[in-house]
Amino acid sequence: MKALSVDHLLGIKQLTEADIQLIFETADHFKEVINRPIKKVPSLRDITIANLFFENSTRTKLSFELAEKRLSADILNFSAAQSSVKKGETLVDTVNNILAMKVDIVVMRHPNPGAAQFLSQRVNACIINAGDGTHEHPTQALLDAYSLREKMGDLKGKKIAIVGDIRHSRVALSNIFALKLLGAEVKLCAPKSLLPKYSTSLGVGVETQLMKALKWCDAANMLRVQNERMEVGYFPSTREYALQYGLTLDKLNQLRKDIIILHPGPINRGVEITTEVADSEHAIILDQVENGVAIRMAIIYLLASKLNTNIK
Amino acid sequence: MPSKVLLDGVHLDTLLHRLAWQLIEKHKDFSNTILIGLQPRGVELLERLIRRIQLQKDLPNLTFGKLDTTFFRDDFRRSEKIHAASASEMNVNIEGKSVVLIDDVLYTGRSIRAALTAVDSYGRPKNIELLVLIDRRFSRHLPIQPDYVGAQIDVLQGDKVRVKWEPETQKSIVYLETENA
Numbered sequence: 286m287k288a289l290s291v292d293h294l295l296g297i298k299q300l301t302e303a304d305i306q307l308i309f310e311t312a313d314h315f316k317e318v319i320n321r322p323i324k325k326v327p328s329l330r331d332i333t334i335a336n337l338f339f340e341n342s343t344r345t346k347l348s349f350e351l352a353e354k355r356l357s358a359d360i361l362n363f364s365a366a367q368s369s370v371k372k373g374e375t376l377v378d379t380v381n382n383i384l385a386m387k388v389d390i391v392v393m394r395h396p397n398p399g400a401a402q403f404l405s406q407r408v409n410a411c412i413i414n415a416g417d418g419t420h421e422h423p424t425q426a427l428l429d430a431y432s433l434r435e436k437m438g439d440l441k442g443k444k445i446a447i448v449g450d451i452r453h454s455r456v457a458l459s460n461i462f463a464l465k466l467l468g469a470e471v472k473l474c475a476p477k478s479l480l481p482k483y484s485t486s487l488g489v490g491v492e493t494q495l496m497k498a499l500k501w502c503d504a505a506n507m508l509r510v511q512n513e514r515m516e517v518g519y520f521p522s523t524r525e526y527a528l529q530y531g532l533t534l535d536k537l538n539q540l541r542k543d544i545i546i547l548h549p550g551p552i553n554r555g556v557e558i559t560t561e562v563a564d565s566e567h568a569i570i571l572d573q574v575e576n577g578v579a580i581r582m583a584i585i586y587l588l589a590s591k592l593n594t595n596i597k
Numbered sequence: 598m599p600s601k602v603l604l605d606g607v608h609l610d611t612l613l614h615r616l617a618w619q620l621i622e623k624h625k626d627f628s629n630t631i632l633i634g635l636q637p638r639g640v641e642l643l644e645r646l647i648r649r650i651q652l653q654k655d656l657p658n659l660t661f662g663k664l665d666t667t668f669f670r671d672d673f674r675r676s677e678k679i680h681a682a683s684a685s686e687m688n689v690n691i692e693g694k695s696v697v698l699i700d701d702v703l704y705t706g707r708s709i710r711a712a713l714t715a716v717d718s719y720g721r722p723k724n725i726e727l728l729v730l731i732d733r734r735f736s737r738h739l740p741i742q743p744d745y746v747g748a749q750i751d752v753l754q755g756d757k758v759r760v761k762w763e764p765e766t767q768k769s770i771v772y773l774e775t776e777n778a
Contacts, residue, residue: 288679314682318668321687323718326668356668586668590679 289587293405293412296421297462305466309431311583312576319355319578329358332589334390335383338415339365339376342394344550344574345415345424349392352581356589361388376400380408389592390585393417398455411588419453419514425549426459428580430467432573433504436545441468446498448474449508449530449557452481453515456549457508461487474498476530478519479510495530496539504545507532507558527556534561545569603750603758604771609730612747613766616728617649619745620697628658629723630695635712636665636683639700641762642730646699662687664698669711692720697745701760703729706741731758731771 289304297305318326334353338346346362353360361383374382380391392413393401398420405412416422434440445464451457451473464471465488472490473480474497484491492498499505510526520526532546546558546568554560562568604612624630627650634643640663647661667682698712709727716725728745733752748771750758757774 287681311682314665314667314684317685318718321718322720325718327714328668328670328673331674590674592674 295401295414297423297459302466308583312579315582316579327357329356333359333388335361335388337363337393339395348577352578377407421459422455423459425456426463428577430463432576443469444502445469446472446502446505450479450510451475452479453511454508506547532558532562601773602770606767606769610766631689632661632697633664635700643699660689662689666711666715669715691722696722696725699728702731702758704733706737706739709741
């Protein structure tokens with residue numbers, strides 16, 4: 286069988302199209318597994334995984350935890366708020382101390398871009414990036430693309446709009462890399478202040494008017510406005526943002542065609558997307574959550590199969 | 598790799614015929630039985646057996662599934678080879694039913710052990726039987742024996758016994774793949 290071309294999952298940037306296809310095929314099998322009466326396989330029963338969350342998370346953390354448990358791995362959970370990081374311990378020290386407890390895989394979320402890469406060069410474990418600052422969030426992009434593929438088939442030539450706070454979004458960057466690898470066309474839509482400076486160099490289109498982007502696309506990924514990462518005001522008011530860039534049922538009806546709506550969560554209902562849209566049949570938000578577990582099981586399984594073992 | 602034909606199509610045809618009748622004899626109208634082919638190679642055998650059984654008897658209740666055991670294997674991270682998973686299609690309720698696991702070649706018994714654990718995830722069957730086309734004798738690593746056997750074959754450790762299915766069973770063969778001829 287094919288194996289992944291990488292030993293860590295740091296970002297989509299390091300992956301090939303074949304890697305993504307392998308992850309999707311494996312996820313198909315795990316999706317069947319998690320719909321069985323007993324949703325567990327014993328593959329990883331001799332593997333220990335540490336989930337290090339230096340930043341808040343609900344969905345991703347629960348999803349990783351569930352994926353690891355479904356694979357029968359032993360898990361350690363760590364969140365920065367209750368740890369010695371507050372006492373001044375460095376990242377490498379923290380992780381090495383955890384690894385001294387014989388941990389094989391580290392799943393890490395960190396507020397600093399590049400934290401996963403940094404760690405992978407310094408510690409002896411397989412690293413899975415669960416989001417590093419405004420840089421990448423590879424598992425989210427993979428589950429987004431996987432959910433789209435489930436609804437619309439092969440993504441080659443499909444048009445995907447990514448709408449909202451692109452500047453502060455790791456989901457956007459990972460999504461761009463993943464969708465481009467799979468042959469989709471990508472357009473970013475946001476007020477100019479929320480677009481990164483060099484976005485066109487990524488080979489994507491840019492549009493500042495929401496209706497134009499929606500008319501163009503087959504699917505739209507609605508991102509959250511990340512107020513926690515904004516030191517200055519990027520738009521006059523939340524109300525004005527919602528009027529210009531919020532997705533309403535009215536706007537969807539004007540399109541006279543069906544598009545698929547994604548949202549990585551957490552949703553700010555009434556800001557980037559209204560309740561009616563989020564709960565409509567256009568939205569595949571809950572499919573994304575279910576697929577997230579299957580995708581993460583596939584990634585962990587495939588990376589674990591490459592781990593050096595001292596069993597022999 | 599050099600190969601030698603162990604069983605030709607005509608012989609294979611007879612074996613399939615006998616196995617199908619043995620199943621009919623034991624399971625009557627199959628209303629409490631579920632046939633499960635093990636992915637990937639047991640599924641070929643399963644499909645042929647079903648066709649044989651249907652030829653003999655009209656059985657609307659004949660239910661079957663396809664089971665992949667990759668994630669239950671005991672050699673994950675222990676063998677150089679990475680095993681690719683196949684799809685499981687288990688849209689059947691095995692609770693309280695008689696299950697017959699079906700595979701082409703029984704060798705060490707390890708994949709059957711994996712299958713026994715995997716079947717467990719779908720419920721608690723009344724009992725489980727094992728049907729194999731080829732039983733490689735004296736090579737078991739585990740105390741596992743088949744209930745229905747097509748043929749028993751003795752070959753050297755390290756050699757591989759393969760079944761090559763053709764659309765017409767009469768043209769299929771069982772052959773030997775040997776490392777050191």
